[in-house]
Amino acid sequence: MRTRLTDSVIPGTAAAIVVLLAAIVSAQAPSYRAPRTGDGKPNLNGIWQALNTADWDLQGHAASKGPVPSLGAVFAVPPGLSVVEGGEIPYLPAAAAKKKQNQANWTTLDPEAKCYLPGVPRATYLPYPFQIVQSPQTILMSYEYAGAVRVVNMGAPTKAPADSWMGWSNGRWEGDTLVVDVTSQLDSTWFDRAGSFHSDALHVVERYTPRSADTLTYEATIEDPKVFSRPWKISMPLYRRVEKDAKLLEYKCVEFAEELLYGSLRKKSSN
Amino acid sequence: MRTTLIAVVAAAGLVLAAVPVRAHHAFAAEFDQNKPIKVQGSVTKWELTNPHSWIYIDVKGESGNTVTWMIEGASPNNLYRLGLTKESLPAGSVITVEGYQAKDGSTRAVGRNIVFANGKKFFLGLTEAEGAPKEGTAPQ
Amino acid sequence: MGRRFLASTAALAAVVLIALLSQAPAAGQAPSSAAKATTAGKAWTPPRTPDGKPELQGIWSDNTLTPFERPKNLGAKEFYTDQEVVELAKRVREGRPGEEIEGAQLGAANPQAVRYDLELYGFDRTKLRYTSNRTSLIVGPEGVVPPMLPQARERNAARAAKNKGHEFDSHEQRPLSERCLLMGQEAIPMTPGANEGNLLQIVQGPGYVTLLHEIDHNTRVIPTDGRPHLPQNIRLWQGDSVGHWEGNTLVVDTTNFTNLTAFRGSSENLHLVERFTRAADDTMIYQFTVEDPATWAKPWTAEVPWTKTKGPVYEYACHEGNTMISTILRGARVAEEEAAKKGK
Numbered sequence: 223m224r225t226r227l228t229d230s231v232i233p234g235t236a237a238a239i240v241v242l243l244a245a246i247v248s249a250q251a252p253s254y255r256a257p258r259t260g261d262g263k264p265n266l267n268g269i270w271q272a273l274n275t276a277d278w279d280l281q282g283h284a285a286s287k288g289p290v291p292s293l294g295a296v297f298a299v300p301p302g303l304s305v306v307e308g309g310e311i312p313y314l315p316a317a318a319a320k321k322k323q324n325q326a327n328w329t330t331l332d333p334e335a336k337c338y339l340p341g342v343p344r345a346t347y348l349p350y351p352f353q354i355v356q357s358p359q360t361i362l363m364s365y366e367y368a369g370a371v372r373v374v375n376m377g378a379p380t381k382a383p384a385d386s387w388m389g390w391s392n393g394r395w396e397g398d399t400l401v402v403d404v405t406s407q408l409d410s411t412w413f414d415r416a417g418s419f420h421s422d423a424l425h426v427v428e429r430y431t432p433r434s435a436d437t438l439t440y441e442a443t444i445e446d447p448k449v450f451s452r453p454w455k456i457s458m459p460l461y462r463r464v465e466k467d468a469k470l471l472e473y474k475c476v477e478f479a480e481e482l483l484y485g486s487l488r489k490k491s492s493n
Numbered sequence: 494m495r496t497t498l499i500a501v502v503a504a505a506g507l508v509l510a511a512v513p514v515r516a517h518h519a520f521a522a523e524f525d526q527n528k529p530i531k532v533q534g535s536v537t538k539w540e541l542t543n544p545h546s547w548i549y550i551d552v553k554g555e556s557g558n559t560v561t562w563m564i565e566g567a568s569p570n571n572l573y574r575l576g577l578t579k580e581s582l583p584a585g586s587v588i589t590v591e592g593y594q595a596k597d598g599s600t601r602a603v604g605r606n607i608v609f610a611n612g613k614k615f616f617l618g619l620t621e622a623e624g625a626p627k628e629g630t631a632p633q
Numbered sequence: 634m635g636r637r638f639l640a641s642t643a644a645l646a647a648v649v650l651i652a653l654l655s656q657a658p659a660a661g662q663a664p665s666s667a668a669k670a671t672t673a674g675k676a677w678t679p680p681r682t683p684d685g686k687p688e689l690q691g692i693w694s695d696n697t698l699t700p701f702e703r704p705k706n707l708g709a710k711e712f713y714t715d716q717e718v719v720e721l722a723k724r725v726r727e728g729r730p731g732e733e734i735e736g737a738q739l740g741a742a743n744p745q746a747v748r749y750d751l752e753l754y755g756f757d758r759t760k761l762r763y764t765s766n767r768t769s770l771i772v773g774p775e776g777v778v779p780p781m782l783p784q785a786r787e788r789n790a791a792r793a794a795k796n797k798g799h800e801f802d803s804h805e806q807r808p809l810s811e812r813c814l815l816m817g818q819e820a821i822p823m824t825p826g827a828n829e830g831n832l833l834q835i836v837q838g839p840g841y842v843t844l845l846h847e848i849d850h851n852t853r854v855i856p857t858d859g860r861p862h863l864p865q866n867i868r869l870w871q872g873d874s875v876g877h878w879e880g881n882t883l884v885v886d887t888t889n890f891t892n893l894t895a896f897r898g899s900s901e902n903l904h905l906v907e908r909f910t911r912a913a914d915d916t917m918i919y920q921f922t923v924e925d926p927a928t929w930a931k932p933w934t935a936e937v938p939w940t941k942t943k944g945p946v947y948e949y950a951c952h953e954g955n956t957m958i959s960t961i962l963r964g965a966r967v968a969e970e971e972a973a974k975k976g977k
Contacts, residue, residue, distance in 0.1 A: 259839065260683025267838045338953050353854050355838035357690060358683060362836040362843050364852045371845060371852040373834065373946070384541050384569065384579045386948035410953070467860050472869045476814050476952045480804045487962035488803040489969070520748050522801070522961045542954030544813070567754050570847060570947045575754065596964025601956075606750040614753050 256398055256432035261358045264398045264432055268354060269463040269470065272347035272440070275302030277334075279416035280456060281310055289329045305347075307455045311418060317449040324417025332415055336483060337475035339370050339387035341411030342404045342426050343442040343456065351463050353470050361393060361400070366470045374402050382406035385422065400430040413444075421448035436462035524603045528594035532562055532602075533610075539582045541569035548604065550588060564590050564604040572616060581619045588615055679881060679911040684839040686857070687881045689911055692944040693833045695825040695919070695937050698725060698761050703769035703776030711776065712766045726759045764938040770824070771935045772920075778933060781898060785928040789898045801965035804958055809893070811958055813951035815870050819851035820896060821887065822905055822921035825937060833939070834946045842876060842883055842909075849951045855885055862888050868901065870894055883909040900927040915941040 256264040275283070282304035288297040304310070313321055324331055334340065340348060350366040361374040374393040382390030382405055389407035393400055404426040412419050429441040438460040445453040534550030546566040551559045566572070587610045595601040607615035679687040698721070703710075713721065769776040781789075799806050809815040818831050823846075825831055832847040844853045851871070859877040867873070873889040885907040892901040904924045912918050917939040924932035 260685065265839075267840070339950055353841075355836050355841050355843045355854060357837050360690070360836050362838075362845065362852075364843065364854050368952075369850065369852055371850050373836070373845070380945075383573050383945075383947065387950045387953060388948060467856075469856070469863075470854060471863075471867070472871065474814065474870055476812065480812065484804040484959060484962060487959060487966060489801070489966065523957050523964065525964075540954075543949045544951050544954060544957070547956075567749060568949070570949060571754055573947055595960050597960055597967050598964075599960075601960065603748055604753075605748065607753060614750075616753055 254432055254434050259356060263356070263358070263395060264400070265356070266354045266361070266400060266430055266432065266438065267356045269351050269468045270354065270438060270460040271351040271463060272349075272458055273461050274305060274347065274458055275300050276305045276347040276456070276458060277344065277349055277414055278302060280304065280306050280414045280418055281416070283416070305456045305458045307457060312451045312454055314449060314451050317419075321417050321419065324412070324419055326417075328415055328417055331417070333411055334415065335479065337368050337479040338410065339368060340365075341387055341407050342372070342389050342391070343428060343444070344411060344413055345370055345372075345388070346428075346440055346442070346460070347458065350473055351468075351470060364470060366473050368473065368475055379403070387411065389426070396429075398432055400428075402428040402430070404428065419449065420444070420446045423448045430460075433459065436464055438462075520603075523596060524593040525596045526593055529591070530594050530602050531589070531591050533587065533589045534562060536582060536584055536586045536588060537561070538584075539579070541572070541579055543568050543570065546572060548582075548588070548607070550590070560600055562590070563599075563601040564592065564607065565602065566604055566607070566616070575616055577616065577619055677911070677913055682837050686837065686878060687883070687911060688837070689835050689842065689883060689909055689917065690837050691835060691941050692946060693835065693917055693939040694942040695764075695823065695831050695833070695939050696762075697764040697770075697825055697938065698722065699763055699765060699767055699770055701770045701824060701935070702778065703771065707768050707776075709774045709776075710768055711772070711774070713768055715766065718763050718766055722761070722763055725761050764940060765936075767936065770937050771933060773934065778897065779929045779931055782928060782930060785898060785900070785925075788900065788927075789895075801962065804962065807958060807961070811961070813849060813955050813958075815894065816849045816851075816951060818848040819846045820894070821853075821871060822896070822907060822923060822935070823919065823937070824935070832942065832944070832946050834944065842885075845946060847946045847949055850949050857883070862886075865889070868892075872903070872905065881910060885909070896923070898928060899923070899925045902927045912938075917941075 256266070259265045259267070278299055279302065283299070283302055285301040286299045288294075288299060290297055311321075329335060334344075334348075339345075345352065345363075345365050345367070348365070348367045352363055352365040355362045355364065359375075359377050361376055362371065363374065364371050370388060372388040372391055374391040376393050379392035380390075385406045385408050387408055387410070389404040391402050391404050393402045395401070407420075407422070407424050407426075409420060409422040409424070423446050425445045427443045427445075429439075431439045431441075433439045439457065440460045441455060441457045443453055443455045444450070532550070532552045534552035536548060536550055538547075538549035540547040540549070546569045548564040548566055550562050550564060552562050554560050589608050589610070590602065590604045591606040592602040592604045604615075609615060609618050679689070682688050682690070771777060796806055801807075804812055810817055823831075823833070834845040834847075836843045836845065840856060840858055842855050842857055844855065846852070853871060853874055855874045855876045857876040857878060860875055862875060863869075863873040868889055868891040870891055870893075872887040872894070874885050874887040876883055876885040878884070885905075887905040887907070888903075890896075890899075890901050890903045894901070894903070896903060896905075902925050906922045906924075908918075908920045910918045910920075918936060919939055920934065920936045922932050922934040923929075
């Protein structure tokens with residue numbers, strides 16, 4: 223017997239259930255499932271690089287004049303959107319003032335100019351590629367810039383013996399995401415060329431999630447109660463270097479920074 | 494004596510006599526053998542940096558003023574393997590340093606011999622047990 | 634000058650053993666039979682990585698008492714007997730009767746040659762050991778580096794002459810190691826000896842073997858797909874390394890060195906072949922052959938056993954903490970000013 227129940231309510235409810243189920247399924251299923259390594263883990267091996275202006279300035283910025291007038295448009299500041307969720311970095315008032323000072327004097331203060339190790343997360347989005355070499359117990363990340371490197375411990379977490387430039391990294395898997403907890407970084411690194419800085423209380427949690435065969439989503443949550451009013455997060459894609467025989471070359475920039483560091487100690491020629 | 498040590502160390506494969514040794518820097522270029530120093534002071538800071546660690550000590554001068562000396566120690570990687578951590582050094586420890594002053598005349602010196610007031614060798618004295626605690630072994 | 638140089642080198646070298654001693658396995662043993670395996674004769678089968686390659690991973694030390702070159706009095710003797718090794722090691726650890734070998738004494742005898750009192754850093758000579766029965770790391774009947782060709786001698790002499798009198802003019806004239814550009818222990822081929830620590834961490838991923846030196850955090854990420862080298866116009870401090878597997882041995886071929894890399898006075902034509910074979914769970918045989926027709930009359934080969942050791946590998950940020958070069962340059966400027974004042 224046909225009633226309103228059979229004609230409209232039941233089909234309508236059924237349709238609603240189908241839609242709801244589809245929504246649940248798609249929310250649970252990752253949009254991309256990466257191939258696995260021999261030990262069954264998501265395969266993150268490869269040479270990766272960020273394609274943005276985060277190293278110039280994590281926050282959104284228009285293009286602006288560069289620091290070296292003679293280099294003109296070769297070395298001016300390119301424009302870029304913010305990679306910070308919410309747009310701005312939540313500095314504490316005193317820290318905000320220091321950031322401004324840093325930015326005004328960045329050519330003499332930025333550790334990148336001196337070819338100092340960049341720390342995490344800056345190492346990820348410097349304009350140079352890096353390589354992930356993945357084994358079950360250890361994931362090594364080798365950065366072309368300054369030959370920076372770090373070893374992520376994938377076993378039971380261990381404690382840092384001391385502070386270091388690249389910090390101490392303990393990693394684990396959460397589904398398809400590599401989560402890396404980074405502590406014990408020296409306070410000597412910056413986050414970008416715009417003077418964004420931190421203290422020795424910095425704690426970074428990174429997430430590397432495969433989003434397609436040749437891209438990763440990189441997220442980093444930054445926490446430092448001495449500098450920021452709350453934790454904040456950056457997010458960006460990382461692109462695989464897909465060219466044949468792609469390789470990290472040497473950017474051993476120490477020799478490019480020496481004049482800056484030691485030029486004033488040069489012997490004055492008397493003739 | 495010197496000859497014997499060289500012979501032993503040569504046997505140890507450490508002296509690559511025929512090699513243009515790439516010592517990572519010339520001691521004689523950085524520190525002045527004609528400026529030996531012996532100072533006593535209390536520790537204020539300990540920098541665990543490579544290639545050398547640095548101990549900052551406050552030394553009381555003759556006129557009562559305080560001078561800060563920077564004393565160079567070995568690579569922290571060596572110190573970690575002795576069992577030391579950044580927490581090992583109590584500020585205020587009084588140490589005596591024998592060494593050589595930097596050639597640029599600054600109050601910086603290499604600490605050839607560093608001891609506590611009680612004569613105990615500095616880095617070894619910072620470890621928990623007699624000698625460095627080896628992995629997994631309990632202090633005696 | 635020669636003696637003092639030797640002594641300072643000896644002292645420096647001895648000092649820097651210290652990092653290794655806490656990792657060295659128990660002293661007093663003859664090297665394991667696996668360590669004596671000098672060619673691929675031993676049939677120990679290594680475990681496999683998840684992608685099916687021989688497992689080379691771990692943290693390794695090349696600490697050894699074996700000298701790089703064979704002592705002259707041994708002539709063509711390439712191997713000691715087990716008994717000879719035990720006696721030699723005993724002599725190093727205990728010293729001859731009446732002989733007191735202490736860093737402090739070297740210091741007293743030659744204070745200007747010593748940077749640190751060795752005992753300060755826990756130097757314990759009982760930990761020194763041989764890791765093979767070889768009389769030298771360089772293999773073969775001669776056991777020494779072949780003579781340098783005249784053209785190489787001239788090339789290196791010309792370079793030294795150009796620098797003479799200008800050694801302290803600026804950072805450019807200082808040694809690469811002092812500039813933290815290329816420290817002795819991070820250069821390839823990898824040789825034990827004079828520098829702080831010599832730990833190597835190997836991490837393998839599909840298609841790559843990574844060698845991470847503790848010294849100056851130097852990292853080589855080596856593709857194992859047998860790809861061609863970079864074009865000749867691209868020169869690297871550490872050269873360009875490509876690898877492939879031959880059975881259980883990783884073979885790494887390196888070319889494209891700069892002309893400043895100069896391994897033992899070599900030119901940019903240096904060609905290095907390294908072979909890594911895991912001989913036992915805790916032993917790796919590292920063999921390298923060096924070839925440079927612009928420097929040596931013939932190629933030469935050395936073999937270094939590595940021992941597995943406890944980590945971790947610590948960060949070594951040389952450049953960031955480099956005060957020595959500024960102290961040295963400033964010292965030279967101060968000396969010049971003082972000399973000028975006296976002169977004028």
